[in-house]
C-alpha cells in the first residue's frame with residue numbers, strides 16, 4: 001500500500017516515524033556506531049548524545065535525566081517497575097480493570113508469587129470511582145497503578161486525585177502514561193508520580209525503545225530484571241540501542257514543541273469524524289467524552305461486525321480494540337468493563353488520529369465508513 005492512499009487511523013496501536021526523528025537517528029546507524037559504554041573518544045562522543053537524549057526524555061515529563069532508564073518499550077518498563085518491587089514486605093497491589101495487558105498480565109504474575117491484587121471496576125463511562133479506590137488502599141498496599149489515558153477509549157482518569165490517595169497511604173504510584181506522553185503535557189513532580197513507562201512508537205518515534213521514569217525522591221529500590229554488563233546503573237544491562245534512544249530523545253523534543261499545535265488540529269478532526277459517524281443510526285461513543293484524550297474516538301455501531309468492517313475498509317486502518325487481541329474475536333476487556341454486551345463490544349471501532357492525519361483523509365473515512373455500514 002503506497003503512502004498516498006493509506007488512511008491511517010490507528011495511531012494508538014503505533015504511529016508513523018516522524019521524518020525528523022529518522023534524520024536524527026541515521027548518523028547513529030552509519031558513522032557513529034561506537035558503543036556508548038566504551039572509554040575511547042568515539043564512545044564518549046556517542047555517550048554524550050545518549051545523555052542528551054536522556055535529558056530530552058526527562059524534560060518532556062518534568063523529570064531529571066538520572067531518573068530515566070531506557071528499555072525496549074513500555075511493556076518492559078512496566079515489567080521492571082512492578083516485578084522490580086517483588087522483594088517489598090508490602091504484598092498488595094491496586095490497579096484498574098481497564099489497564100493495558102502489560103499491566104494486567106504482570107499483576108497476574110505477581111499473584112503467582114504471593115501478591116494480592118485488587119482490580120478495580122470502572123463506571124459505564126470508564127471512570128474510576130475514587131471512593132472505591134480510597135477504601136481499597138490499605139497500609140499493606142505497595143503500589144497503586146492507574147493509566148493516564150486509555151488506549152482503547154481514550155478516557156483520562158483523575159491522576160492527581162489517584163496519586164494523592166496513594167501518597168496519603170504511603171503507597172507508590174505508577175501511572176501508565178504510554179498513550180499520553182508526547183500528546184498531553186505531563187509533569188511527574190506536580191502529579192507526584194513515582195514510576196512512569198514511556199514508549200517512543202506511540203508518539204512518532206521508533207519501535208522497540210522506551211523508558212521507565214523512576215522518581216529519585218521516592219527512593220525506590222528496584223531489582224533489575226535483566227542482568228549483565230551493569231549498564232544503566234545496573235538496573236537494565238545490555239548494550240544501549242543508540243539509534244533508537246536518539247530517536248526517542250528527538251521524538252520527545254518535537255512533542256514538547258508541538259503538542260499544543262497537534263492537540264488543536266487533531267481535536268477538530270476527531271470531533272468532526274465523531275459527529276459525522278454518530279449520524280449512523282444507533283451508533284454511540286464508548287467511554288466518557290469530557291475526560292478524554294483528543295485523538296481517540298471509540299464508536300459502537302450495533303449490529304455491525306467490527307472485524308468484517310475492518311477488512312472491508314481495506315486501505316483505511318482502524319482497530320476493533322486493543323491491537324493485541326485484534327486477531328481473536330474475544331471482546332475487548334475494556335469495553336466489557338464498561339458493561340457492554342459481547343455483541344456491542346464486537347461491534348465497536350476505535351479511530352485514533354495522529355500528527356499526520358489530514359482533513360481530506362477524515363472526509364474520505366466518513367464517506368467510506370458510512371456507506372460500508374449501510375451495506376453491511
Ligand SMILES: *Cc1c(COP(=O)(O)O)cnc(C)c1O
Pocket residue numbers: 012072073074075076100102147150151176177178179198199200202210
Ligand atoms: C502501547 C502500550 C503499552 C505497551 O507499549 P510497548 O512499548 O508497545 O511495549 C503499554 N501501555 C499502554 C497504555 C499502551 O498503549
